[in-house]
Amino acid sequence: MTLGLTHFLVLSTLLFCLGLFAMLTRRNAVAILMGVELMLNAANINLVAFNKYVAPGALNGQVFALVVITLAACEAGVGLALVMSAYRNLETVHVDEINVMKW
Amino acid sequence: MGQLAAFIILSVVTLVSAVVVVASQNIVRSALSLIPTLLGIAGVYILLQAEYVAGIQVLIYAGAITVLILFVIMLTEHGTGARFRQVNEQVLPGTIAVAVLAALLMAVFFGTAWPRAAGTLPQYTATSIGTTFLTSAILVFIVTSFVLLVALMGAIVIARRER
Numbered sequence: 001m002t003l004g005l006t007h008f009l010v011l012s013t014l015l016f017c018l019g020l021f022a023m024l025t026r027r028n029a030v031a032i033l034m035g036v037e038l039m040l041n042a043a044n045i046n047l048v049a050f051n052k053y054v055a056p057g058a059l060n061g062q063v064f065a066l067v068v069i070t071l072a073a074c075e076a077g078v079g080l081a082l083v084m085s086a087y088r089n090l091e092t093v094h095v096d097e098i099n100v101m102k103w
Numbered sequence: 104m105g106q107l108a109a110f111i112i113l114s115v116v117t118l119v120s121a122v123v124v125v126a127s128q129n130i131v132r133s134a135l136s137l138i139p140t141l142l143g144i145a146g147v148y149i150l151l152q153a154e155y156v157a158g159i160q161v162l163i164y165a166g167a168i169t170v171l172i173l174f175v176i177m178l179t180e181h182g183t184g185a186r187f188r189q190v191n192e193q194v195l196p197g198t199i200a201v202a203v204l205a206a207l208l209m210a211v212f213f214g215t216a217w218p219r220a221a222g223t224l225p226q227y228t229a230t231s232i233g234t235t236f237l238t239s240a241i242l243v244f245i246v247t248s249f250v251l252l253v254a255l256m257g258a259i260v261i262a263r264r265e266r
């Protein structure tokens with residue numbers, strides 16, 4: 001049994017599902033952002049694995065993975081700034097208590 | 104065979120620490136456990152002949168984003184957050200939904216015969232990545248740099264204390 005594409009797809013599926021579980025069940029906004037990071041990493045593993053095993057002629061998968069890493073850094077910066085702002089105004093980072101816009 | 108063993112070790116490291124990230128009651132432990140997860144993924148990239156992506160993963164994810172997350176935890180949670188309830192009421196529906204999604208994806212992945220295009224990856228990928236970014240992916244490159252600039256300014260504006 002040699003290392004193939006399916007191994008990497010299974011790993012990324014498990015990582016994605018763990019990240020989704022964190023997003024669905026965590027109350028802390030920072031923990032939800034960590035779940036998003038896990039999901040983005042799972043997508044990146046898929047991109048790089050497909051680049052190697054399906055289309056090895058060009059490097060578009062790795063280029064896309066680099067773009068996703070950059071945008072993940074942007075997302076983390078803006079998301080954590082929003083968490084700081086919410087904490088300053090509402091004294092909480094728990095997303096089920098941030099409900100001032102709820103009627 | 105050696106590659107398969109390396110993959111299994113890296114997967115176990117990645118998934119075990121990812122479970123700690125998702126399930127730990129202590130939010131600082133969760134953030135610190137993100138580091139072995141991301142380093143394990145960097146190892147997986149090296150197995151996939153993507154050394155440059157692995158280096159960037161270590162620099163940006165394991166280096167910068169984790170430190171940023173730890174800073175925000177220290178500034179907001181007053182320590183570990185162990186005094187607060189960390190999960191909401193959706194644990195059971197969330198578990199069911201995630202398990203169904205995982206089963207579906209696995210069924211698709213095991214049932215599909217992936218085609219394989221001709222060609223091989225270059226021996227050392229950083230040069231080719233740079234060439235791709237500056238020729239066929241130049242628009243992506245420029246738009247990404249604008250998004251970085253806008254996100255930088257947006258983060259400063261949002262996080263600045265109003266007076």
